[in-house]
Structures are given as structure tokens and as C-alpha cells.
Amino acid sequence: MSIEADPSVTADPAALDAADPLASFRRRFVIPDPDLVYLDGNSLGRPPLRAIERVARVATEEWAGQLIRGWDHWLEAPRRVGDLLGVGLLGARRDEVVICDSTTIDFFRLASAALDARPNRRCIVTDRANFPTDRYVLEGLARDRDREIAWLDPDPIDGPSVDDVGATLAAHPGDVALVTLSHVNYRSAAIADLPAITALAHDAGALVLWDLSHSAGSVPVGLAEHGVDLAVGCTYKYLNGGPGAPAYLYVRADLQAELRNPIQGWFGQAEQFEMGQGFRPTAGIGGWLTGTPGMLGLAAAEEGIRVSVEAGIDAIRAKGIALTEYAIALHDAWLAPIGFTLGSPRDAGRRGSHVSVRRADARDLTRRLIEAAVIPDFRAPDSIRLGLSPLTTSFADVARGIAILARLAGSEPAAG
Amino acid sequence: MSIEADPSVTADPAALDAADPLASFRRRFVIPDPDLVYLDGNSLGRPPLRAIERVARVATEEWAGQLIRGWDHWLEAPRRVGDLLGVGLLGARRDEVVICDSTTIDFFRLASAALDARPNRRCIVTDRANFPTDRYVLEGLARDRDREIAWLDPDPIDGPSVDDVGATLAAHPGDVALVTLSHVNYRSAAIADLPAITALAHDAGALVLWDLSHSAGSVPVGLAEHGVDLAVGCTYKYLNGGPGAPAYLYVRADLQAELRNPIQGWFGQAEQFEMGQGFRPTAGIGGWLTGTPGMLGLAAAEEGIRVSVEAGIDAIRAKGIALTEYAIALHDAWLAPIGFTLGSPRDAGRRGSHVSVRRADARDLTRRLIEAAVIPDFRAPDSIRLGLSPLTTSFADVARGIAILARLAGSEPAAG
Numbered sequence: 001m002s003i004e005a006d007p008s009v010t011a012d013p014a015a016l017d018a019a020d021p022l023a024s025f026r027r028r029f030v031i032p033d034p035d036l037v038y039l040d041g042n043s044l045g046r047p048p049l050r051a052i053e054r055v056a057r058v059a060t061e062e063w064a065g066q067l068i069r070g071w072d073h074w075l076e077a078p079r080r081v082g083d084l085l086g087v088g089l090l091g092a093r094r095d096e097v098v099i100c101d102s103t104t105i106d107f108f109r110l111a112s113a114a115l116d117a118r119p120n121r122r123c124i125v126t127d128r129a130n131f132p133t134d135r136y137v138l139e140g141l142a143r144d145r146d147r148e149i150a151w152l153d154p155d156p157i158d159g160p161s162v163d164d165v166g167a168t169l170a171a172h173p174g175d176v177a178l179v180t181l182s183h184v185n186y187r188s189a190a191i192a193d194l195p196a197i198t199a200l201a202h203d204a205g206a207l208v209l210w211d212l213s214h215s216a217g218s219v220p221v222g223l224a225e226h227g228v229d230l231a232v233g234c235t236y237k238y239l240n241g242g243p244g245a246p247a248y249l250y251v252r253a254d255l256q257a258e259l260r261n262p263i264q265g266w267f268g269q270a271e272q273f274e275m276g277q278g279f280r281p282t283a284g285i286g287g288w289l290t291g292t293p294g295m296l297g298l299a300a301a302e303e304g305i306r307v308s309v310e311a312g313i314d315a316i317r318a319k320g321i322a323l324t325e326y327a328i329a330l331h332d333a334w335l336a337p338i339g340f341t342l343g344s345p346r347d348a349g350r351r352g353s354h355v356s357v358r359r360a361d362a363r364d365l366t367r368r369l370i371e372a373a374v375i376p377d378f379r380a381p382d383s384i385r386l387g388l389s390p391l392t393t394s395f396a397d398v399a400r401g402i403a404i405l406a407r408l409a410g411s412e413p414a415a416g
Numbered sequence: 417m418s419i420e421a422d423p424s425v426t427a428d429p430a431a432l433d434a435a436d437p438l439a440s441f442r443r444r445f446v447i448p449d450p451d452l453v454y455l456d457g458n459s460l461g462r463p464p465l466r467a468i469e470r471v472a473r474v475a476t477e478e479w480a481g482q483l484i485r486g487w488d489h490w491l492e493a494p495r496r497v498g499d500l501l502g503v504g505l506l507g508a509r510r511d512e513v514v515i516c517d518s519t520t521i522d523f524f525r526l527a528s529a530a531l532d533a534r535p536n537r538r539c540i541v542t543d544r545a546n547f548p549t550d551r552y553v554l555e556g557l558a559r560d561r562d563r564e565i566a567w568l569d570p571d572p573i574d575g576p577s578v579d580d581v582g583a584t585l586a587a588h589p590g591d592v593a594l595v596t597l598s599h600v601n602y603r604s605a606a607i608a609d610l611p612a613i614t615a616l617a618h619d620a621g622a623l624v625l626w627d628l629s630h631s632a633g634s635v636p637v638g639l640a641e642h643g644v645d646l647a648v649g650c651t652y653k654y655l656n657g658g659p660g661a662p663a664y665l666y667v668r669a670d671l672q673a674e675l676r677n678p679i680q681g682w683f684g685q686a687e688q689f690e691m692g693q694g695f696r697p698t699a700g701i702g703g704w705l706t707g708t709p710g711m712l713g714l715a716a717a718e719e720g721i722r723v724s725v726e727a728g729i730d731a732i733r734a735k736g737i738a739l740t741e742y743a744i745a746l747h748d749a750w751l752a753p754i755g756f757t758l759g760s761p762r763d764a765g766r767r768g769s770h771v772s773v774r775r776a777d778a779r780d781l782t783r784r785l786i787e788a789a790v791i792p793d794f795r796a797p798d799s800i801r802l803g804l805s806p807l808t809t810s811f812a813d814v815a816r817g818i819a820i821l822a823r824l825a826g827s828e829p830a831a832g
Contacts, residue, residue, distance in 0.1 A: 040483065046480065060446065074659060132685065136682060242710075243711040263520065267549075294518075294710050377484070
């Protein structure tokens with residue numbers, strides 16, 4: 001008897017896969033080794049077949065064939081793909097998102113612009129559990145601009161609450177320039193209350209900058225609906241854009257002229273190819289571009305984003321909840337009895353599309369899992385992060401991955 | 417009789433091609449339309465066959481096959497390819513160059529770091545004819561840091577002379593933080609006297625930052641030999657790295673710890689994947705990385721750079737001189753009589769690998785050339801820029817391109 005089929009333990013994964021309305025999307029991706037259990041699509045998503053084809057076409061037909069004439073259409077790509085992502089998955093309006101640079105660079109630029117726009121306020125609010133690159137960039141900005149970081153130190157599973165943020169804002173009245181958090185925490189998957197925190201920050205006169213790296217393509221964001229000021233994120237996780245695929249930034253339409261891009265490059269210049277004297281930014285979101293965009297990476301990202309747009313964020317979200325609920329049921333059945341604890345919120349409404357399970361020997365277990373052809377991510381000090389990317393992860397993957405983890409970790413849940 | 421074979425006008429291009437020691441390198445590139453005369457390899461170089469193959473392999477074997485495990489080797493790529501370029505073509509030492517981000521971003525970071533390192537000096541020296549993105553970035557930095565740009569306004573063909581720079585330094589004694597110029601001017605191809613200007617800047621206590629975009633892969637640079645502090649450049653021109661291929665930066669070894677990367681990202685963090693509190697930069701050039709590098713673009717760039725390394729910069733330089741000398745001879749024979757003037761230095765030692773020819777109707781002529789399957793670049797207001805990329809441009813290309821230009825421009829140098 002295989003664990004996957006044992007109804008006495010939990011639901012039958014084959015039945016769950018058979019009932020999955022998104023099951024057919026898995027066939028749109030290149031999956032060379034179907035026996036590999038890949039639970040890290042939230043770190044690097046699998047390649048859509050069309051991304052592979054598109055990259056080859058850009059290299060041959062466009063680069064080799066069109067040569068410099070390719071820029072006649074490449075120039076539009078950062079905005080075209082930005083709209084595909086922004087309107088299709090993030091709830092932004094047209095002309096509010098562009099694809100460019102890396103998350104780190106975009107985060108620097110938007111955080112820097114926000115500080116410039118609030119010159120008389122000293123404080124930046126973020127949390128100790130935020131993604132490292134965001135924290136490191138902010139530390140540099142605080143030092144160079146003589147600002148101060150008011151660190152939230154939230155519960156490691158639930159992340160920063162609205163009350164945490166409210167208390168910090170109240171402790172620095174009129175002095176907070178910027179509130180910046182991850183929408184979904186990279187370790188615990190906790191979803192921050194974006195609408196309420198955005199409203200609180202605005203009430204305090206601060207700007208708000210959300211890092212969407214772990215939410216874009218996995219949970220709805222609603223940038224326009226909630227009046228978000230600024231956002232950034234990467235396209236290589238749930239958006240399946242490829243290793244180091246370009247990032248994106250969002251600047252709400254009415255802020256695009258009010259805020260200033262601190263890195264004035266030729267791709268943000270009006271009448272760029274006149275190459276004239278004096279920087280005059282392109283009006284609108286185009287003024288937030290900087291240098292020459294890499295077209296191979298951007299083409300792959302476009303195809304990755306397109307698959308998620310076609311699936312629809314609501315269907316993706318529904319499957320993400322189903323996958324994580326299933327993983328938590330398996331954790332409770334097989335892992336909790338052997339010393340694991342859950343490192344993610346139990347409330348599905350407060351959890352993104354990955355699940356962390358914790359035990360002191362997580363680092364070593366992750367290594368052994370990879371040897372056993374199950375690929376999660378280790379996150380120091382004690383978390384095994386199981387990324388359940390809705391378009392490419394099956395319920396059978398979840399069952400098999402957690403069964404193998406349970407066996408390696410000392411239990412024998414499977415009869416076989 | 418075709419113009420290319422007319423020895424009464426100038427040298428026989430077929431004979432020049434037959435005697436070209438680098439002629440075989442053209443076969444390493446994908447050239448789908450051999451009748452197209454491509455004179456814009458200094459804007460976007462042609463793809464090496466191995467770059468096309470490599471990109472396909474990264475997409476399938478690495479992204480699809482290795483998935484997140486690809487980072488076991490991708491992490492090293494920015495430094496590995498940086499060394500290939502730095503040691504192989506720029507005259508840098510190992511561990512002084514990394515491939516990352518765009519030229520604009522890298523220029524911003526190094527210029528910003530230079531200003532931080534000279535906090536009590538107000539002046540930045542650059543020239544009005546410098547490439548636009550460099551000028552725009554400096555204007556932003558000057559505004560945001562309360563600095564002043566001392567603009568050189570050099571002869572448009574010869575570019576800034578050593579005397580120009582010396583006079584400007586003398587006019588701002590003890591007050592120049594940074595001297596930054598392009599090694600080869602993007603319009604005229606004038607080579608700035610890098611050794612002498614670097615020495616002058618150092619004598620004045622300033623740091624020097626060279627933009628190598630139009631010299632890397634076309635003329636030797638000698639970064640270490642001449643004690644250059646900082647440099648940046650792109651890989652999509654003579655280095656044939658692909659559209660929007662990633663840029664590179666050079667920081668001389670002894671400055672890597674003295675200067676500070678103003679954008680502190682997780683790829684510059686020591687023990688990056690511990691994701692701990694507090695930014696501590698990686699020692700050495702690795703501390704100048706920021707965000708996640710795009711691997712598709714970087715892989716193509718590596719193959720592009722490799723072809724130039726294999727050809728050798730001295731052989732490339734010799735052919736660049738021969739091609740541009742030939743183009744100037746044809747200009748003098750066919751274009752000067754119909755109102756063109758040369759927009760590049762006549763002294764081959766002071767000229768990179770492109771030639772600008774000027775006439776008031778250059779914009780319209782460029783459009784008509786492209787319709788006639790000859791692709792140069794227009795540079796406002798009156799220059800047609802003929803890029804003669806040594807590994808992919810033949811003498812026959814030069815002869816045919818200039819013959820067609822002469823015919824379109826009102827002369828009939830060819831009998832046919």
C-alpha cells in the first residue's frame with residue numbers, strides 16, 4: 001500500500017488531482033523528470049514550454065535576424081509586459097507597472113523616491129522578518145540619508161499585525177516617511193493585511209511600498225482597489241519567468257510625476273534617441289525605466305506571466321489554498337508526531353502558497369530530501385519550506401514529498 | 417563593373433578580406449541574411465552561434481532540468497564571466513570585474529560611491545558629448561548630493577583633450593571628486609587619452625570612472641596598467657552579448673573595501689543564504705553585486721565575450737584600424753565630393769572601431785539606407801555612424817555599404 005492512496009491517513013491525492021480544474025496547466029510546462037518532487041517553485045518556477053520556445057525565437061529570429069531593428073518592438077516590451085502583469089494579476093491599472101532591473105534595484109529606487117518625497121520625516125517602518133534584500137537596502141538608505149528604521153519584530157509565523165504597525169506609527173507621530181513590508185512573508189507565508197496597513201500608513205501621512213515577490217501569481221493583490229502607493233517584486237517565483245528574470249515596479253498613476261526616479265537613465269528620458277542635453281523624464285510609468293532592458297530574460301518572463309494570466313488569479317488562489325491545506329493535514333498526520341511544528345499560519349486566508357515545517361535538524365533533512373529527489377528550500381535556522389506552486393504542483397507531489405520527509409525524519413507513515 | 421572590385425577607386429575589398437587573419441571568425445556568428453550590410457555591430461553585435469546554443473541549453477538543461485539546483489553554479493557566473501572579460505579584454509586583474517545589472521545602474525553605483533569617498537569635494541568633471549545615460553545619471557547625482565558638474569565642451573570630433581581636463585581640474589583646485597568620461601566616444605569614436613587623464617585626475621586627488629561601452633572588445637584598455645579606479649560598460653556592442661545583455665563594473669582591488677556599494681542587496685551579502693540580520697558585504701568584488709542576476713542574458717554574454725577573448729584584443733584592434741582606415745578612404749573618394757564631412761578622428765591611434773560621416777540630411781539618408789538593406793545608426797543631428805565590428809564586418813561590407821550610401825546621397829560611384 002502506498003501512502004498516497006491511503007484514505008485512512010488523509011484524502012486521496014489522485015482524486016484531488018482528478019478534480020483539480022487547473023490540472024491541465026501542468027502540461028504547459030517543461031517537466032523533464034516526472035519522478036522529481038519539486039517543492040521549490042516559489043523560489044524558481046518551472047519553465048513554461050512557450051518560454052523556452054520564445055527565448056529561442058528571440059535569439060534567432062529577433063537578435064540574429066532583426067538585429068538593431070528589433071528595438072522597434074523591444075522598446076515597448078517593459079511596458080507591455082508590465083501591463084500584462086499589473087492588470088492581469090496585481091489589480092493595477094494600465095500604465096502603472098513596468099518590468100525592469102532586479103527586485104533589489106527597484107526596491108532601492110522606490111524606497112529612495114519615497115524618502116525624497118517625505119524629506120522632513122525620519123522613520124522607515126519595516127520588520128525584522130522581511131526578506132533580506134529589502135532590509136539590507138533600507139539599512140543602507142537609512143545610513144546614507146540619516147534616517148532611522150523602526151523595526152517591527154512580529155510573531156515569526158503570523159507576521160506583522162495591523163496593531164503592530166499602528167503602534168509603531170503612533171510611537172513616531174508625524175515622523176514616518178515610509179512603511180514597507182512583504183505582502184507574503186518568504187519564510188512563513190503569512191499574508192500581511194495589505195488593505196488595512198496601507199490605510200493606516202496613509203492616515204499617518206506615510207507612503208507604503210509592498211514587496212510582492214511571494215504573492216504575485218499566487219494570491220490576489222488589489223493594488224488599485226486598496227490605493228497602494230508603490231510595489232516591487234520578482235518574476236522568477238510563481239510567475240515562472242526564469243532564473244534571475246527581471247523584476248517589476250508599480251507606481252500609482254498620480255505619484256508617477258510627484259515622485260522622482262533617483263537613477264535617471266536614458267530609458268527614462270523623453271525623446272531618448274535624440275540624446276540631447278539635460279534629463280527630462282518620459283511622462284508616466286516610462287519615466288521609471290533606467291537602463292537597457294535584457295530582452296532574453298524579459299521574453300521568458302512575459303511567457304511565464306502569460307500562463308498565470310490565462311489560468312486566472314482566483315483559480316490559482318483556490319488551488320494554492322487547497323494545496324497548502326492538504327500539506328498541513330499531512331504535516332499534522334505524519335510530521336507533528338515526530339517533532340515537527342508548523343511554521344505557517346493555519347488560517348488559509350492568512351497564508352500564501354507555501355508551507356514551512358520546522359524541526360531543529362531542518363538543514364540536514366533538506367539535504368537528505370534533495371538526495372531523495374524531493375526539492376524544498378531550507379530557511380535558517382530550522383524551516384523546511386515547501387513551495388506549492390499552483391500551476392505545476394500536484395496533490396500527488398505534496399503527498400509524496402511529505403511522505404518521504406516523514407520517512408527520512410524517522411517515521412514510517414507509508415507501508416511500502 | 418561593381419564598385420567593390422574597382423581598383424581605380426581604392427583597394428580591392430575581396431583582397432583585403434582574403435588577407436584578413438580574423439576572417440574565419442565571421443563564421444562563428446549567425447548571419448541569416450548575407451546580403452544585408454550590417455554596420456551597427458557597435459550598437460547591437462551579432463549573435464555568436466555558441467550564444468544561441470548556450471541560451472537554449474540554459475533554458476532546457478539548466479532551468480528546466482536543474483531547477484533551483486542551478487544556483488549551485490549560477491552563483492559563480494557574475495564573477496567568472498567578469499574575470500573572462502576583465503583579464504581577457506580589459507587588462508584588469510582577477511577579481512576586479514563582475515557582470516551585473518545595466519550600464520546605467522552600474523554607472524550610478526560607482527559614481528555615487530566615488531562621491532561618497534570624496535565628501536568634501538563639490539565637482540564632477542565630464543563632457544557634454546558623453547553618452548546620454550552617463551550625463552543624465554550625473555545630473556541626478558549632482559542635484560541630489562548638492563554637487564556641481566564642471567562640463568567639458570570639447571571639439572565634437574576629437575573629444576576631450578588632456579589639456580581640457582587639466583584646465584578644468586586647475587579651475588577647481590582640491591574640489592574635484594570625480595572625473596568620468598567615455599573611453600571611446602559613442603558618436604565620433606574619439607579615444608580619450610585614458611592613461612594621461614587618469615594620472616591627471618589622481619594628481620588632483622580625484623577618482624576616475626571610465627565608461628568602456630564603445631571600447632571593450634574593440635580597443636585595448638589597460639585598466640591595471642594605467643591604475644584606473646573605476647569602470648563600467650555594456651556587453652551588447654562589440655562583445656556580442658545580445659539585446660540588453662548585462663553590463664559590468666570594475667573596481668580596482670584596493671578600492672573594493674574603501675568604497676561602498678550604495679545599493680546593499682542580498683547578492684552582495686556575506687553568507688547570503690543565512691539571510692541574517694544586518695548587512696555585511698562580501699569581501700572583494702563580490703560585495704559589488706546587488707540583486708539576482710539574469711542567467712539567460714548572462715549566459716549569452718559569456719559566449720559573446722569568449723569569442724573576442726579567443727580572437728585576442730590586439731588582432732581585433734588591428735582589424736578595427738584596417739576597417740576604419742578603409743572606410744575613411746572610401747569616404748574621401750566617394751562621400752566628401754558630395755558634401756559629407758568626416759565626423760571621426762583621422763589619426764587611427766585616436767579612433768575606435770566606428771566612423772561617423774556627416775551631412776545635414778543624415779536622418780533621412782539613414783532611413784533610406786535601411787530600406788536598401790544597409791544598416792548603420794543615425795546620431796542626431798547629422799551623423800551616420802558606421803560601426804565596423806571587427807569579428808563580423810568584412811571589407812566587402814564596408815565597400816558595399818558606403819557605395820550604396822554614395823548612390824543614395826546623389827552620386828553614382830558604382831558603374832552598376
